[in-house]
Amino acid sequence: MFSFHATKFCNAFEGGAIVTNDEDLARTLRLMHNFGFAGYDTVVGLGINGKMNEASAAMGLTSLESLDEFIAVNRRNYEQYRRELAGVRGLRVLPFSDSERQNYQYVAVDVDAVECGISRDDVAAVCWAENVLVRRYFFPGCHRMEPYRSSRPVREQVLPVTERAAEQMLTLPTGTAVGPSEVAAVCELLRFVVHRGPEISAALRKQAFDFQTFTNADAAPALARERVLV
Ligand SMILES: *Cc1c(COP(=O)(O)O)cnc(C)c1O
Numbered sequence: 001m002f003s004f005h006a007t008k009f010c011n012a013f014e015g016g017a018i019v020t021n022d023e024d025l026a027r028t029l030r031l032m033h034n035f036g037f038a039g040y041d042t043v044v045g046l047g048i049n050g051k052m053n054e055a056s057a058a059m060g061l062t063s064l065e066s067l068d069e070f071i072a073v074n075r076r077n078y079e080q081y082r083r084e085l086a087g088v089r090g091l092r093v094l095p096f097s098d099s100e101r102q103n104y105q106y107v108a109v110d111v112d113a114v115e116c117g118i119s120r121d122d123v124a125a126v127c128w129a130e131n132v133l134v135r136r137y138f139f140p141g142c143h144r145m146e147p148y149r150s151s152r153p154v155r156e157q158v159l160p161v162t163e164r165a166a167e168q169m170l171t172l173p174t175g176t177a178v179g180p181s182e183v184a185a186v187c188e189l190l191r192f193v194v195h196r197g198p199e200i201s202a203a204l205r206k207q208a209f210d211f212q213t214f215t216n217a218d219a220a221p222a223l224a225r226e227r228v229l230v
Contacts, residue, residue: 011060073176080180118194118200130189137170
């Protein structure tokens, strides 16, 4: 399945696509995305309104025209992040494999709290205070969200790799709205935060600061204005 949501590499505002090599499944899906209509007034099964509208289709086509440009920009940003964050202790920009084709959409950084002297959440909080909207992608894991959290409770550490990634990963701003000077500024901020990690961490604790409250739409601007962090 592919998502064509506005935040994605190929953007049609909303929507997505399912691909399959199963003819029967393909037929069923085509019927389903139009209410199950098999003819003018014949419904042969359950369906939804999953039709793509013209505006979305047009937007999607412009996305396709620009794919190479998007890849080039994402790649340039990724390579700059790799260069400028190389050697920052505890921060590791996840490498893309050269043996595969990439769109370089996500610049994902692993924040090792012990080595950095500051947790991923605190790094994220400082970034937000500086209007650098990094994201904790993907946090929390599905198994920690409703309805699964309640309906299928899991023991601690049942998915240790997922848990670790959800706790340490940060994705950095990229895409065509982000250029070399923005990447440089983000890297400078990250180097500063890690350099002063324990100090900033302690300052945040003193103010009983937590990222969840901070990203709350009402609280963030006020906190950023007060420059409570650094
Ligand atoms: C985009 C995305 C979704 C949501 O896709 P929609 O097309 O908005 O439903 C879900 N999970 C992941 C991992 C995604 O990247």
